[in-house]
Amino acid sequence: MTRQIRKYAIVDLEATSAGSNAKIIQVGIVIVENGEITQSYETDVNPHERLDEHIKQLTGLTDARLRKAPEFSQVAKEIFELINDAVFVAHNVRFDANLLAEALFWEGFELTTPRIDTVELSQIFYPTFERYNLGALAFELGIELHHAHSALADATATAQLLLKLREKIAGLPRGLLEELLSMADCLIYESRLLIEDAYEESSAFLPPSLKEVHGLYVKKQRRPLESRHLSEQFDLNMQLLGMEAYPEQKQFASYIEEGLKHGSPSFIEAPTGIGKTYAYLLTLLVRTSKRILVSVPTKILQDQLMKKEAQAIQDLFQVSFHSLKSPKEYLQLDKFYETLHRESDNRMVQRFKMQLLVWLTMTETGELSEVGQLYRHTHFVAEICHDGQLSKRSLFYQEDFWRLGQEKVKTSRVILTNHAYLLTRLEDDQSLLEDAVLVVDEAQKLFFALEQFSQKELSLTSLFLDIQHCLDQEKDLLQRRLLESIQFELNACSKEVAQGKRAVLSEQTVEKMRQDVRELANESLENLKELFAERYQSYWIDKETFEDHHIMHLHAGVEGLLSFQDFLTEDVPVFFVSATIGISRKVDLPSLLGYRDQQMYQVPSERKQHQELLLPIDFADVVSLSASEYALELSQLVEDLLPLGKSIFLLFTSKELLLETSNALKVPHLAQYRNGDAANIKRRFDRGESSILLGTGSFWEGVDFSHQNEVIQIITRLPFDNPKEFMVQKVNAQLRDQGKNPFYDYSLPVAILRLKQAIGRTSRSDEQESLVLLLDQRVLTKRYGKQILDGLKQVLPLQTTLKSQLVDQAQHFFERNREK
Known part of the structure; x- marks a missing residue:
């Protein structure tokens, strides 16, 4: 009954x-x-x-x-x-x-x-x-x-x-429901x-796919499938995947094959949208028995590749792929288990624990990024993310996601990672490259990843709170004096920054703090100890201003440019893939990465006619207006374009202008920082939750907009580096020592490179139509503007227009392409 x-x-x-x-x-x-x-x-x-x-x-x-x-x-x-x-x-x-x-x-x-x-x-x-x-x-x-x-x-x-x-x-399991x-x-x-x-x-x-471990319910690990043989013919493998090989794609694949035979580092320049990922993966899977290690610029791209190309190859040929990220991306079951047995009067934290208990029955990777709206629980996530340490006496040693990931590294045919983690891992552990071929995709971003790797930063606000907490708990007099000394030095420097100065810590201050930090016994200040490690030589404090507050950061940096060659052993076959290898007449990508002897290949680029750049010659001058004034101009432009019914993507160089524009917009939109992180709002944009997206940062670095058939991309400002940044000053000093002009031989070419990359983000297939609006008037008023426009003309047609005619020309562009 x-x-x-x-x-x-x-x-x-x-x-x-x-x-x-x-x-x-x-x-x-x-x-x-x-x-x-x-x-x-x-x-x-x-x-x-x-x-x-x-x-x-x-x-x-x-x-x-x-x-x-x-x-x-x-x-x-x-x-x-x-x-x-x-x-x-x-x-x-x-x-x-x-x-x-x-x-x-x-x-x-x-x-x-x-x-x-x-x-x-x-x-x-x-x-x-x-x-x-x-x-x-x-x-x-x-x-x-x-x-x-x-x-x-x-x-x-x-x-x-x-x-x-x-x-x-x-x-769900009854035991879990009881919990x-x-x-x-x-x-x-x-x-x-x-x-x-x-x-x-x-x-x-208990459902057969799950197992119970000390009250937690997790998925059983799948047994690896035996790989199927791929055809020797690249075209046939593509057909089996349900795709036709492009001529440029086949030429790219032949360069991969040639580079394998040659043995020295290979740099391959190839345009976007030709299917490079399938080309290098399928070719290497056939032509070498070595493990394939692929590095891409961002975790977003890493996830995209894993869900698209990797999944397709895995499903058809049963090739084992593994996505490798830093330990902090994974849940540490021991830490989470401990929080479950700790009383909490925070309703939201308790609810999040319930979410995670359910998620554990679903996840195969343990990557916390799979959990929706993770940004709402930043502090709790910091408590339970993995630290890369695991005792064999752990209650969850066999189930530990990070450990299982390391085992998959040894058994997987293809490993996907990102540039930042690749550098971190290779600094201490070369085993990742044993019997492997390395592919660095979008290699132009590796240089920036090297520079980020050469720096470390901490929030001063968080650091002061941590130090004060340690002082409140510390009983040992010597340890208290060390903490007070560090607190005093940091306070003195932060006061200078508050007065508008950019505080660079003197050598004497650095040496004194390094000595104090070295003698600290408190384990909760490990971040501070890492910051004052011997590998860093320069220290400075800067201030980031928001709408109603500001945050200060303490930075550490390595003097001199890092060479990627120093991270590798000589016997590792390595391919660097990029849309642009040559940056200027005197500067190219191999030299920036520390290479002098390499193979160079180039796949010819055919200019696509389904993408066009419009340059309004009378748009507001970004340099002469305040952020709020320019934001009003941008918001009005967006509202004028809305009736066209296209997806609109605004690309910014600063967080301040992005948020000002978000404030000025009177229509629904998705804005980075305000509506979530880059990955979050990109997914929501792809699902069609809004037709307007405001982004910066990783959106320049390589986030594909392949889901939108018709796109208006608005580049709000030329992407020059801030000349006051430590990294930029370091590069400029080195170029001057080499007798080069830092602006014309580096800053300008890199800005053009970024523009080309950004434009390529909305030109991912022959079916996609995208109109790019470049609003920065400096391309018309500055002497270097001609070089920028000449560089862009290499990849897409360019037209000038008046602000009053912009909407009509935009509509005409899409109508013209629809008729073709």
Whole structure:
């Protein structure tokens, strides 16, 4: 006999606003009993006030329609009787339940039913999602939602979500559900009731894909599959993958094959969009038995490659791939286990622990980046991320994600990593290169990664807090004196920065602090000890200004440029792949990386006609305006372009201007720093959550916009390095010593290189059409402008226009390409 399960009333209200004075204008109710929808109800409600335009557009309701609707008093009894004996369920239950309960109260009905919030439950049981609004969840879970913000449609979708949640929960191990229920008091209202219901339906048997280890439930490791043989013919392998090989791609593959035979380092220049990744992977898999180590500029690109090219090759040929990242990217099970047995009165932390417990049943890698909205829990993540240390006596030694990753390095045919971690790993451990071929993709970024590797920084605010905490705990007099000495020196330097000076620590100050730090016994200041390691010679403090506060950072740097050649053993075959090898007549990529003897190959670049650069000759001058003034100009341009219905991507060189522009925009958009990190907002942009994206940093370094068929890319400012930066001053000094002009032989060519890279991000296939707007007027007013324009003309057609004609020309570009 089937057990009687609670009756649920799933409610959605449309209202005149989201504020405390909101009035109900539409009610949708769906009743769920015994796992099925048994009844639905909908009514409009006359609020006796006019709707604002936003609510009309959102709901599709009109004043005329609502004037014909009943007053709430006329439907209150019917609504109360329908839901009074049920659990009240809503997506954001606080709003719907409070608003409806108050309206019913004034009509003499007291609604005291338990409440369940499907937002919070979705966050826990679908921990890898980035967004939890009803539309995003409906998309992810395949729930029909044809008329969003119509009360009955939203209530029906929420009911389907509730049923999917209950099915998901019931499929989890009973032991895990018991653990979750022990923590469920942190949930809003009575949301634990759904877990209790699902627990009654759950199986006493552990799912075959999971195992239980000291109360944690993790996925069993898959056995590696035996690789299938690839064809000797590159074209045939591409056909098997469902693709046709480009002529340029085949030429690129032949250079890889030739470079293997030659043995010396190979630099291959090839344009974007020819399928280089498939070319080098398939060729190396056939032509060498060595392990293949691929390094790309960013973790975003690493993940993209793993999900796209690597997954396709893995699925078809059963080639084993492994994505290798730094230890801090992984969850350390020992640390997490310890937090589970520690009392916490922080509701959000407890809920996040519940998310992670569910995520552990899903993850095969243990990479924390898989968890959605991770940026909300930065401090807790810092407590539980891996430190690269693991005792064999660990409770979770066999299951440790970092250890398993290191084992996969030894057994995988292809290892993917990023430039930053590659350098960190090779500094101390050359075993990664044993019997391996190294491919450095987008090698022009390796130089910048080398410079980042030559520096380290710490937040002074965090450092002062850590030092003060140590002082409060420290009993030993000598240790206290050391901490006070370090605190005094840092305070003195930070005061200079606060007064507008750029404080460079003197050699005497550095030596004194290094001596003090060396004698510190406190393990919680390991970051400070690393900062004052002997490998760094220069120290300085700078200030980063935000809208309402500023942050100071203490930097350490290595004097002199690093050579990548010093990180490798001589017998390692290495390929450097880049869209640009030659930077200027006197500067090229091999010399910047420390190479003097190498093979050079070049795949000819064909200029693509489905991409064009527009240069408005009368746009506002970025140099003469303040950030807020220029931001207003940018926001107006975006709003003028919106009616074209294209994806719009704005690329910035500064965080300040990006945030100012975000403030100025009156339309929905995604902005880096404000709406999440680069990877987060890129995923949301690809899903179509917004047609406008504001980005900087890694968006210059190589984030592909392949999901958008028609793109308007706006480059807000030329990407010159800040001449005051330590790295730039170091490069300039070295170039001067070599008798070169730092600006014309390095800074200008590198800026052109960055522009070419950025433009290539929105030209990933022959089907994609992208219009690039370069707004910085210095290309017209400065002597070096001609060199920039000449460099850009090599890769795409360029036209000048007037600001007033820009929108018309943009529309004409897309219409012209559509007709081809």
